[in-house]
Amino acid sequence: MAKVALVTGGGRGLGRLLVDAFKEKGFDVAACGRHEPGEDFPGEFFVCDVREPDQVASMVDAVAARFSRIDVLVNNAGGTPYLPASEMSPQRFERVVSLNLVAPFYVSQRVNDLMQAQETGGIIINIGSAVYIRPSVNVSAYVAAKAGLIGLTKALSLEWAPKVRVNQVTVGLLRTELVEQTYGKNVAAVEATVPMGRFATGDDVAAACLVLTSPEMSYTTGAELLVDGGGEIPSWLLKVEQ
16 A cells, blocks of 8 residues: 655645655655646645644545545645835734744644554654745744744654654755746856755755655654755855955
């Protein structure tokens, strides 16, 4: 029987790449999101706003009814608008934190109930962002939420062991379909600030997630795996004459 992976925010972007990667590794894949994906989606898709606990409960129950189990949960859903902190409304701040921190808790809590009852337990992987290590401007709510997510990861790993392992893959600068829109003509210059000389790709993130699901990692929980190409070269060093 194939193992089952559930990916939140799995209809597009990084989430869709994660779905494809787990499918290629032989998993049965379920995903959720607020909008239906394209017709070529390679798994079962459930419409769900993960910020709403009632929708989360119904979605997880539906996945369990369809597959009888969930072996891996990837909390991938997230994102933020770019707004100066001085201009962000309380409602907007709360929605960003809800999506990036509260929602992973809702989904993890419901899936943990199922995994604890499974003989083989399960694995939860949170997708974090290196922005909490090196904050950026105009994303204060996102920085705060992602800082909270690593704390949540470690707390849940403590409470839910040994049946369920909870780890985090923390992603640095990531190449997405919006990279040119974000950086304009400066893409190459931004990539040059990363020691590895390029942005992370969805394949890099997927590989890290798959490593954490391998039997060889069965003793690893509460861990953070950085996928950031070595971080960023210190800005002062870029000014030093070579």
